[in-house]
Amino acid sequence: MGKVNSAYGNARAVEIPRIDLREQHRALQHKINAALRQVFDSTAFVNGPNVRAFEEEMASFLDVKHAVGVASGTDALNLSLDALGIKPGDEVLVPSFTYAATAAAISHHGATPVFVDSLPGGFNLDPEDAARRVTPRTRAMIPVHLYGEAAPMAEIMELAKAHDLLVVEDVAQAVGGYWNGRRLGSIGHTGCFSFYPTKNLAACGDAGMITTNDDEVADRVRLLRQQADASVLGGQKYTHPAVGYNSRLDEIQAAILRVKLPHLDSWNRLRQRHAERYLSHLRDSGILLPEASRNGSHVYCLYTIRCERRDELRQWLQACGVGFELYYPLPLHLQEAYRDLGYREGGLPWAERLSRECLSIPLYPELTGEQVDRVAEVILEFAEGKAGVQAEEAVGREL
Numbered sequence: 001m002g003k004v005n006s007a008y009g010n011a012r013a014v015e016i017p018r019i020d021l022r023e024q025h026r027a028l029q030h031k032i033n034a035a036l037r038q039v040f041d042s043t044a045f046v047n048g049p050n051v052r053a054f055e056e057e058m059a060s061f062l063d064v065k066h067a068v069g070v071a072s073g074t075d076a077l078n079l080s081l082d083a084l085g086i087k088p089g090d091e092v093l094v095p096s097f098t099y100a101a102t103a104a105a106i107s108h109h110g111a112t113p114v115f116v117d118s119l120p121g122g123f124n125l126d127p128e129d130a131a132r133r134v135t136p137r138t139r140a141m142i143p144v145h146l147y148g149e150a151a152p153m154a155e156i157m158e159l160a161k162a163h164d165l166l167v168v169e170d171v172a173q174a175v176g177g178y179w180n181g182r183r184l185g186s187i188g189h190t191g192c193f194s195f196y197p198t199k200n201l202a203a204c205g206d207a208g209m210i211t212t213n214d215d216e217v218a219d220r221v222r223l224l225r226q227q228a229d230a231s232v233l234g235g236q237k238y239t240h241p242a243v244g245y246n247s248r249l250d251e252i253q254a255a256i257l258r259v260k261l262p263h264l265d266s267w268n269r270l271r272q273r274h275a276e277r278y279l280s281h282l283r284d285s286g287i288l289l290p291e292a293s294r295n296g297s298h299v300y301c302l303y304t305i306r307c308e309r310r311d312e313l314r315q316w317l318q319a320c321g322v323g324f325e326l327y328y329p330l331p332l333h334l335q336e337a338y339r340d341l342g343y344r345e346g347g348l349p350w351a352e353r354l355s356r357e358c359l360s361i362p363l364y365p366e367l368t369g370e371q372v373d374r375v376a377e378v379i380l381e382f383a384e385g386k387a388g389v390q391a392e393e394a395v396g397r398e399l
């Protein structure tokens with residue numbers, strides 16, 4: 001890898017990446033290859049036995065009545081909103097500080113995303129700010145369990161009850177997490193999962209799932225994901241009671257996900273152990289560290305820290321060969337895509353501050369303790385002001 005100039009001298013090649021998928025794949029390669037061979041031998045590439053089995057296994061894992069596989073996390077949101085009847089003119093509360101897919105699903109239904117600020121001091125949606133933004137047109141809200149941290153579901157469900165709102169949980173970053181003893185994705189009207197390769201339960205491509213305890217919603221999703229062909233629910237083939245999608249979960253991805261699901265809880269525990277190790281090193285550093293919310297777990301899909309001198313810190317990490325990413329450098333309410341909605345800078349101050357201060361550092365189950373220690377050491381050097389001194393020394397050596 002080439003060298004990049006930064007304020008702290010020449011950046012080293014990335015030695016500890018933000019995420020590395022190779023080790024997990026290597027460990028399960030034989031089982032995955034065997035599962036894939038079965039799929040190829042059977043040639044049941046679509047709507048095959050692995051999709052059905054994975055749906056049953058996930059429903060039991062999450063303790064929900066229905067788990068319906070779809071093509072991606074984005075489609076899980078799209079089909080959820082469709083099945084729940086979100087339509088033009090409706091307003092849907094959504095955090096501004098999230099991935100674009102969460103809000104895009106609202107816009108694709110002709111509804112209006114109403115952006116909600118983040119909890120002061122946290123990363124998730126602020127229920128009090130959400131309450132202030134409820135209008136007679138508000139139909140639903142989409143709490144996101146951001147980075148793997150359970151959103152404050154008690155307040156969210158209370159607000160939903162008070163205003164008769166539908167709740168769509170975006171669980172893309174928090175599969176396997178809990179809130180109050182229940183798995184995330186089993187609390188709202190639907191749960192939307194992504195199995196994108198960097199998620200805690202990762203396919204080898206795109207894949208997603210919708211969970212619900214509502215029989216009608218589950219049937220509607222099953223219908224919609226397959227061009228709304230009536231035969232899906234026992235009707236006549238090539239008759240279409242609705243406008244559907246092609247959004248089936250791929251049999252190949254389902255076979256891979258079935259190999260991985262039994263490991264998910266232990267992988268999440270490893271993520272939590274790494275987070276504890278970061279905490280033990282960095283708790284007095286002045287860098288703000290992530291923590292689980294009250295009554296909720298954190299499964300650390302991402303380990304995101306906050307630092308007022310974030311841009312200097314990222315240059316230092318780059319100079320030291322530590323991988324990082326900014327999730328997300330611009331909140332949705334300030335994106336060009338939503339300019340028409342009329343939000344202004346300063347309108348959602350916490351979301352804007354998070355975008356300026358957030359930085360995600362390496363965290364994945366296969367990271368070693370030594371790697372965690374090294375990343376923490378690099379951050380401590382920065383926090384203790386040694387980064388500037390070392391940079392000056394390096395410049396001195398070059399002169």
Ligand SMILES: Cc1ncc(COP(=O)(O)O)c(C=O)c1O
Pocket residue numbers: 072073074075098099101102144170172173193194195196206207208
């Ligand atoms: C919070 C959130 N919602 C939705 C999605 C969309 O999932 P997918 O990429 O599987 O479409 C993602 C994926 O990154 C996400 O992080």
